[in-house]
Amino acid sequence: MSHQHTANTTLAVIPAIGARLPELVALRHDLHAHPELAFAETRTADRVAAFLEAQGIETHRGLAETGVVGVLRSGGGERSIGLRADMDALPIQEQNLFPHRSRHEGRMHACGHDGHTAMLLAAAQYLAATGNFNGTVYFIFQPAEETVGGARVMIEEGLLERFPMHRVFGMHNWPGLPAGQFAVHAGPVMASADTFDITLRGHGAHAAMPHQGRDPVVAAAQLVSALQGIVSRALDPLDSAVLSITRLHADGGAYNVIPEQATLSGTVRAFRPEVQDSIEAAMERICNGVASAHGVQIGLDYQRGYPPTVNTAAEAEACRRVLLDLVGESGVNDGMRPSMGAEDFAYLVRERPGCYVWIGNGSGEGGCMLHNPHYDFNDQVLGLGASYWVKLAETLLS
Numbered sequence: 395m396s397h398q399h400t401a402n403t404t405l406a407v408i409p410a411i412g413a414r415l416p417e418l419v420a421l422r423h424d425l426h427a428h429p430e431l432a433f434a435e436t437r438t439a440d441r442v443a444a445f446l447e448a449q450g451i452e453t454h455r456g457l458a459e460t461g462v463v464g465v466l467r468s469g470g471g472e473r474s475i476g477l478r479a480d481m482d483a484l485p486i487q488e489q490n491l492f493p494h495r496s497r498h499e500g501r502m503h504a505c506g507h508d509g510h511t512a513m514l515l516a517a518a519q520y521l522a523a524t525g526n527f528n529g530t531v532y533f534i535f536q537p538a539e540e541t542v543g544g545a546r547v548m549i550e551e552g553l554l555e556r557f558p559m560h561r562v563f564g565m566h567n568w569p570g571l572p573a574g575q576f577a578v579h580a581g582p583v584m585a586s587a588d589t590f591d592i593t594l595r596g597h598g599a600h601a602a603m604p605h606q607g608r609d610p611v612v613a614a615a616q617l618v619s620a621l622q623g624i625v626s627r628a629l630d631p632l633d634s635a636v637l638s639i640t641r642l643h644a645d646g647g648a649y650n651v652i653p654e655q656a657t658l659s660g661t662v663r664a665f666r667p668e669v670q671d672s673i674e675a676a677m678e679r680i681c682n683g684v685a686s687a688h689g690v691q692i693g694l695d696y697q698r699g700y701p702p703t704v705n706t707a708a709e710a711e712a713c714r715r716v717l718l719d720l721v722g723e724s725g726v727n728d729g730m731r732p733s734m735g736a737e738d739f740a741y742l743v744r745e746r747p748g749c750y751v752w753i754g755n756g757s758g759e760g761g762c763m764l765h766n767p768h769y770d771f772n773d774q775v776l777g778l779g780a781s782y783w784v785k786l787a788e789t790l791l792s
């Protein structure tokens with residue numbers, strides 16, 4: 395995989411962080427080689443806690459099983475910020491052959507959380523050594539960003555009461571955004587991620603005598619089409635949303651058997667809770683209508699997942715100013731649209747004002763998108779990301 399580099403990836407790096415880059419890369423590679431899944435990030439958490447303690451940072455463990463929080467105070471100021479990195483890996487078999495590839499069968503850092511963890515540790519090291527801020531920085535290392543919502547669990551277990559931060563900040567690498575660039579959005583940046591399961595119960599019959607049964611397969615086929623009308627007909631055209639059916643199952647067990655049951659599942663993404671409500675209500679209406687039309691029973695189980703990640707305007711502007719200072723106009727990409735992907739930082743920025751930015755991972759060829767078995771975090775931006783965290787803390791707590 396190749397990355398597009400710009401001068402900014404090195405020019406903007408704080409010299410003391412740049413000087414330790416080889417150690418930072420080694421740390422990132424070690425984390426990459428030892429990926430751990432949701433709530434099982436024990437080795438990673440051990441490394442994180444040991445690193446923080448070695449900098450003299452007050453370190454707390456055990457929130458959401460493997461979560462780690464570092465507390466760093468300087469100057470006696472009242473203001474406080476939380477900087478968050480995620481630590482978990484994915485159940486993917488790594489296809490890379492480089493020396494730091496995963497040592498664990500079927501587990502891989504395919505979303506760059508190894509890089510996120512390393513960047514926040516480097517920032518903590520620098521801020522602990524220099525103390526050039528007035529207030530409190532909470533370094534949040536959370537488990538289980540992928541699908542399970544480790545941030546939500548940390549909040550439920552008292553993160554914001556035990557560590558009363560006024561504002562929260564997150565950062566994720568973004569393949570396709572050139573290395574040396576950042577993107578910051580005022581307002582929505584990532585979508586909500588709900589899931590649904592629909593069960594259709596008919597009556598099985600001989601396939602040659604369908605009138606003696608109630609065919610759930612034909613009803614399911616209509617349901618698939620009808621549900622696609624929600625986004626185009628039931629929502630304000632200025633709202634963004636997507637409804638994808640990702641699983642469709644019916645099996646009579648033989649060519650000549652109409653099955654008793656069909657099931658389908660999928661996901662709904664949106665940027666506003668009101669849109670989630672509208673979609674759920676429309677799905678309920680359509681399920682009832684198709685059920686009545688076909689004489690089958692249809693049950694909808696709609697589960698709310700991650701909420702949308704919505705940056706607050708003042709914090710997005712503050713991040714933008716820090717980034718303009720760090721990498722200049724050419725380093726802040728205004729052309730990036732929000733993503734319909736989801737992110738559990740949403741739970742934090744729902745509770746406190748804050749902002750989640752993207753750091754360019756480079757325009758690699760082909761297989762380096764997130765969650766791809768050839769993905770790797772771009773070491774060229776480790777120093778830059780760490781420098782952003784430092785400048786953000788020093789600016790907001792000046």
Ligand code: NI
Binds near residue numbers: 505506507539566
């Ligand atoms: Ni991720």
